[in-house]
Amino acid sequence: MRLAPYRAVLRLPGVRPLLIVAILARVPSVAAGVTLTLHVVFELHRGYFAAGLVGTASTVGAAIGAPLLGRLVDRRGLRPVLAICTIAEGVFWSVAGSLPYPVLLVLALVSGVLMLPVFSVVRQSLAALVPAEHRRPAYALDSMSVELSFMVGPALAVLLATSVSPHATMFAVGAGVVLSGTALFIFNPPVRAASEESALTGPTPSRRSWLSARMVAILAIAVATTLVLGGTDVTVVAVLREAGQVSWTGLVLALWGVYSLIGGFVYGSLRRVPSPLMLLAVLAFGTLLVALAGPQWFLVALALIPAGALCAPALAAAADAVSHLAPPSVRGEAMGLHGSAITVGLALGAPLAGWVIDMSSPRWGFVATGAAGLLVALAVLPIYLIRRRPPAVPATPSQRTTEPSLAVSD
Structure with a gap:
C-alpha cells in the first residue's frame, strides 16, 4: 500500500480545501432524511409509512433535480446554481416544521429537486482539479469523506432531536445547509480545468x-x-x-x-x-x-x-x-x-x-x-x-479512459 498517490493529489492546488469543505457541507445533507422522519413521527404523530413517503418524495425530487442542476452548472456556471439551491433549501427548512403533513409532502418533493448539489459538485470539481492519471486516489478520498459524513450526520441529528426536539433539529439542518451553500459559493471550486475551458469551442455535444x-x-x-x-x-x-x-x-x-x-x-x-x-x-x-x-x-x-x-x-x-x-x-x-x-x-x-x-x-x-x-x-x-477499437493516434494519459477490461484497470 502506497501513500505517494495521496500525497500527489493533496499537493494539487485547491484539492485539500475542497475535501475539507465537502466533509462539512455533506453533514447537514445526510442528516436531512432522519430529521424529517423524526419530525413526522414524533411531532406530526404520523406513522413510519407516512414518514417514509416524505423521504421518498425528497428522494424522487433529488433524482430528478441532480442532472437538471448539473446541466445548469455546465451552461451558467456554479454560483447561480448554488445561490438558487441555498435560498430554496433555507426557505424550506425554516418553514417545514410548521407545515401540515400534505403540504410538507409536496414541498419535500420540490425541495428535493432544488437540493444543494454538494455531492455532484465536489466530484465534478475533482475532475477539474486533478489530472486524469491521479483521479483514482482523489475519488477514493472523496468516497472516504462521504463515509465520514454518513457516520456523523445522522448520529448528530438523532442526538439533537432526542435531547432537544425534532423541530429544533430541522432549524439546525437548515442552518447547516445555508452555511454549506454559502461556503461553496465563496470557495467557488472550478467545474472545468483551465485547459478544458480554453478547448471548449463549438456546440455542446448531444x-x-x-x-x-x-x-x-x-x-x-x-x-x-x-x-x-x-x-x-x-x-x-x-x-x-x-x-x-x-x-x-x-x-x-x-x-x-x-x-x-x-x-x-x-x-x-x-x-x-x-x-x-x-x-x-x-x-x-x-x-x-x-x-x-x-x-x-x-x-x-x-x-x-x-x-x-x-x-x-x-x-x-x-x-x-x-x-x-x-x-x-x-x-x-x-x-x-x-x-x-x-x-x-x-x-x-x-x-x-x-x-x-x-x-x-x-x-x-x-x-x-x-x-x-x-x-x-x-x-x-x-x-x-x-x-473498443484502439485510437488511430496514441492518446495522452489525460485522454485515456479507465476500466478497459473486465478484471482490472490501470
Whole structure:
C-alpha cells in the first residue's frame, strides 16, 4: 500500500480545501432524511409509512433535480446554481416544521429537486482539479469523506432531536445547509480545468454522443452498488433485532463504515485495481454471504468485513469512470446523472430488503440485495466484454479512459 498517490493529489492546488469543505457541507445533507422522519413521527404523530413517503418524495425530487442542476452548472456556471439551491433549501427548512403533513409532502418533493448539489459538485470539481492519471486516489478520498459524513450526520441529528426536539433539529439542518451553500459559493471550486475551458469551442455535444452503452453500464453499477448498501443497512438492524441484540446495532454499523474507510484507502493507493463491474460483483457476493453468519452481533460484524471493505472502492470507481467518459462541457450533467443513480439505488435497497424480510426472515434481506447486485452485474457484463477499437493516434494519459477490461484497470 502506497501513500505517494495521496500525497500527489493533496499537493494539487485547491484539492485539500475542497475535501475539507465537502466533509462539512455533506453533514447537514445526510442528516436531512432522519430529521424529517423524526419530525413526522414524533411531532406530526404520523406513522413510519407516512414518514417514509416524505423521504421518498425528497428522494424522487433529488433524482430528478441532480442532472437538471448539473446541466445548469455546465451552461451558467456554479454560483447561480448554488445561490438558487441555498435560498430554496433555507426557505424550506425554516418553514417545514410548521407545515401540515400534505403540504410538507409536496414541498419535500420540490425541495428535493432544488437540493444543494454538494455531492455532484465536489466530484465534478475533482475532475477539474486533478489530472486524469491521479483521479483514482482523489475519488477514493472523496468516497472516504462521504463515509465520514454518513457516520456523523445522522448520529448528530438523532442526538439533537432526542435531547432537544425534532423541530429544533430541522432549524439546525437548515442552518447547516445555508452555511454549506454559502461556503461553496465563496470557495467557488472550478467545474472545468483551465485547459478544458480554453478547448471548449463549438456546440455542446448531444446527449446521445456521450450517454453511451458504457456510460449507462456505469450508472447501472452505481444504482446496484447503493441498492446493496441500502438493503444491508436495513437488514443488519432486522437481524440484530430478531436476535435480541439490537443495542449493538450502532457498533456494527460503525464497524461497517470503518471497513469501508479502510477499503477506500487501500483502493486509492494501488497501482492496478478491479474494474467497477468486478467491484460490484464481489461486493454483492460478499453481502449475500453475510446471511450465513450466526445471530451474534460480533459474527455479523465479522461477516461484513469483505463487503464493507468494498463499499468506498465501488463508489469511487464509478465516479472515476464517469469523470473519464463524460466530455468536460457536459460533465456537470453526467455527474448529476451519477448522483441520481446513487439516490435511486439507496431508495430501492431499503424497501427491497424490507419487503423480503417481512415475507420471510431477516437474513434473507442480505440474500435479496446481494442477488440484485449480482443480477445487475450480469446484465452489464456484455458491455464490458466489448473492447473498443484502439485510437488511430496514441492518446495522452489525460485522454485515456479507465476500466478497459473486465478484471482490472490501470
